[in-house]
Amino acid sequence: MSVADESSDDNPYLRDPPTEFVPLEELSAEEAEHQVEQLRAAIREHDRRYYVENDPIIAxxxxxxxxxxxxxxxxxxxxxxxxxxxxxxxxxxIDAFETVEHVAPMLSIDQSGDAEDVREFDRRVRNEVGEGEGVEDISYVCEPKFDGVSMEFVYEEGSLVRAVTRGDGHEGDDVTRNARTIGSVPQKLHGDPPDFLAVRGEVYMPKDEFQAHNRDRIERGEEPFANPRNATAGTIRQLDPTVVAQRPLEVFYFDVLESSELEDTHREELERLPELGLRTNDRVEVVESAERSSADAAGDEGSGDAIEEAIDYRDRLLEARDDLPYEIDGVVIKVDDREAREELGQTARHDRWAFAYKFPARAEVTPIVDIAVQIGRTGRVTPVALLEPVDVGGVTVSRASLHNPDEIAEKNVNVGDTVRVQRAGDVIPYVEEVIEKASEGHYELPERCPICESPIERDGPMAFCTGGLACDAQLRRSIEYYASDDGLDLEGLGEKSVRQLVEAGLVDSIASLYELERAELTALEGWGETSADNLLSELAEARDPPLPDFLSALGIPHVGPATARELAREFGTFAAFREVVEDEPDQLEGVDDVGETVAETIHEFFASEANAEAVDDVLEHVSPQEVDTETDAGNEFDGLTFVFTGSLEGVTRGDAQETVEAHGANATGSVSGNTDYLVIGESPGATKLEDAEENDVDVLEEGEFREFLVEHGIDLEGE
Incomplete structure (x- = not known):
């Protein structure tokens, strides 16, 4: 029985279906099976009407x-x-994807952004079709060039049996289980399908869904995707199909790769696909040549009328590009006639019967689609503009920092405005200015944190979530920082693994890291016995951390490794430090690197009930080592100030800072006129190097720094 027969008027679940059902215990097996068949047929029809016809008949x-x-x-x-x-x-x-061969090659498309190259494609087509004689009646099918992930979908006797990524064009990854979760991928074809059908489709993420998904990722403290294509590619190759099911993917079908019932033309194929329940794009157009003179047709000069219409189609679609609900980066022009296609054939890399006329990249100026707020480790609220993807210095950018509420007000930025985007130091994208105002007023921060609903409070030009470690965003980032190089340097606890542990419910505080069990870890995707044992070993060794590392790891605002070392040197024990913080915070101002503002921030951190409780919980698992406040390794570097940038070989920057500080120097985080030496390791920061040049600061490469220590009889800490 075909889907059409199953979906006949006697199916009660098609129009005005009931939503009150007979209890399961009152159904016989035969009645249940019959109801299942009716429901499946009805749901397939509702899916077709929703995804293909865009005309749903039920709510x-x-x-x-x-x-x-x-x-x-x-x-x-x-x-x-x-x-x-x-x-x-x-x-x-699933553990991994199986590599399978395509039914037919899925080759790339020759492309250019130059109209003359498109005309040359047309001249070659007309001269090669028909044994080299010029041909007048070439027809082309013009389609949007979707910016998604191309895949092969194979149906046998109307049922989906395989979905495969393009891969290298000859074989790809079998992602059938993931493809089944996409609403516009029918499990069973509609109508009277051919016995065998392999179609090529483009999986994509709609632009509004992409922005909403990125907004959600930003607010959860995760790295957003650069563009919809990256989001699609990252989703379709997830090993967990339930993750794919939660993400908003769609498909357009645009080519028949192989079929037991081939049509004579591409336009006929595209007309039939929706009849089978396969969604096609409504922007497809067919262009045809008008009659041309025999003299023109005989030569290889000039071009057909059809190709000029195709060029015009591209220009019209370029104007409509920003209004489309999906990303396209050009148009594809295909020879319509299948016999002509076969005659034109293929190269090793692309079909010779198709050509892509590309759009120019969007450059620097783009509209703001939405604004999200990102909660940092210290609770700082950073507004982030979500953009129509734009090319900035050769990099595709889909988000840009708005820095803080004062800057938003000064630039009068809001959702809908067209802005110019730049990259600070060729790294961080930011909104430079509003080019075209399309909104009233400027964006206002929400009154409450989108993660924990705690009040958002202003502190000068900045804004902060007051939730502290009770805020999941701050918690996750705090755990990441606790395990980072500036914290306890715990290997195996990066951003991805911390997120995985939090989402799995295994970690809900820093203290809970020390309560992890081997069986819990090995049950997680990607965790084996070795990685679990390594992490547990790291945590066991971290139960007696050096006091400076522990103070820094807590993530107290303004207390980085350098300040933490000064505090540890001053107070010796964590208990002594905390007693001063809680009872006599003014004493903190006597510590090097700690002024009135930093002292007040430290006091406020511990005055927070949530933070104090979180620290107490950690102290049930760790015992920070005592620091001998009387020890002084020497004053060889007394009065000197060092700044370190980049990674050093065999030691951390923290080790190097401890070394110079133990011998009387100051180690700070930024270069100024008071800096004596900038020590650079691998991949140094460009800003620090520029500041060093501007302030005439001596720059020491790592080898020179080590020689400098040897000259003073000093061994580098940590080696």
Whole structure:
């Protein structure tokens, strides 16, 4: 029975379907199976109307009720099936993707942004089709060139059997389980499908969904995707299909790779695909040549009328580009006739019957689609502009910092405005100015944190979430910082692993790191026995941390490694430090590197009930080492100030700072006129080097720094 027959008017779940169902215990096995067949057929039809026809006949809530009933029946009566719409909710994670060969090569497309190259493509086509004689009646199908991920979808007897990434064009990754979770990928074709059909489609993430997804990632403290294509590629190759099911992917189908019922023209193929439930794009146009003179047709000069229409199509689509709900980066011009395609053939890399006429890259000026707020480790609120992806210095940028509320007000920036984007030091994108105002007033920060709902308070030009370690965003970043080089330097606890531990519910505080168990870790994706044992070993060794490292690891605002060393040297023990902080914070101002502002910040950190409780919990697992406040290694560098940048071989920057400070020097984080030496390791910061040149500061490469220490009879700490 075809899907069309199953979807006939006697199916009660098509129009005005009931959402109250007979209890499962009152159904026989035969009745349950019949209801499952009806629900599957109805849901497929509703999917087709929603994704292909864009004309749903039931409300979303009603659809959800039918879907839930189908899942309930399949589970209760063991009626699961690979073709069922319920397969779209995902499944168990997989270990790896299998590499499989394509039904037909999925080659790339020759391309250019120059109209004359497009005309040359047309001249070659007309001269090569028909045994070298000029041809007048070449027709082209013009389509948007989607900026997504190209895939092969294979159907046998109407059922989806395989979905494969393009890979190298001849073989790719089998991502069928992930593809089944995409709403516009039918598990079973509609109507009367061919026995065998392999189609090429483009998986993409709609622009508004991409911005919403990026906003969510930013607010959760995760790195956003650079553009919709990266978001799509990163999603489709997830090892966990349930993750894919939660992300907003769609598909356009645009080519028949192989079929048991091939059509004569590409336009006929595109007309048939929606009849099968395969969604095509409504911007496709067919252009045809008008009659041309025999003299013109016989030569290889000039070009056909069809190609000029195709060029015009590209120009019109370029104007409409920003209004489309999906990203495109040009148009594709394809020979319509299949026999002519076969005659034109292929090169090793691309089909000779198709050509892509590319758009120019968006450069620097782009609209703001949305504004999100990012919560940092210290609670600082940073507004982030989400942009239509734009090229800035050869890099695609989809977000830019707005820095702080005062700068937003000064630049009068808001959602919808067209802005110029620059990159500070060729690294951090930021909004330079508003080019075209499309909104009233400027963006205002929310009153409460989007993560923990704690009040957001202003501190001069800055804004901060007051949630402290009770805020998940601050918590995750605090754990990352606790394990970083500036903290306890715990290997195996980077951004990705910390996020995984938090999302799995294994870590909800810094203290809970020390409560992790081997079995919990090895049960996580990507964790083996070795990685679990290594992390547990690192944590065991970190139960007696050096006091300076521990003070820095807590993430107290303004207390980095250098200030932490001064505090440890001054107070000797954590208990003595905390007693002064809580009872006599004014005494902190007598410590080098600690002024009134820093002293007040330290006091406020411990005055927070959530922070104090979090620190107490950590102290149940660790015992910071005592520092001998009387020890003085020497004063060889008394009065000198060092700044370190880049990574050093065999030691951390913290080790190098401790070394020079132990011998009387100051180690600071930024270069100024008071700096005596800038020590540079591998990949040094450009800003520090520029500041050193501007302030005439001596620069020591790592080898020179080590020689400098040897000359003074000093060994480098940490080696």
């Amino acid at each position: 979303d809530r009603t659809y959800d009720a039918l879907f839930a009933r189908l899942r309930e029946l399949e589970g209760a009566f063991s009626l699961s099936h690979p073709d069922s719409p319920t397969r779209s909710v995902g499944g168990e994670p």
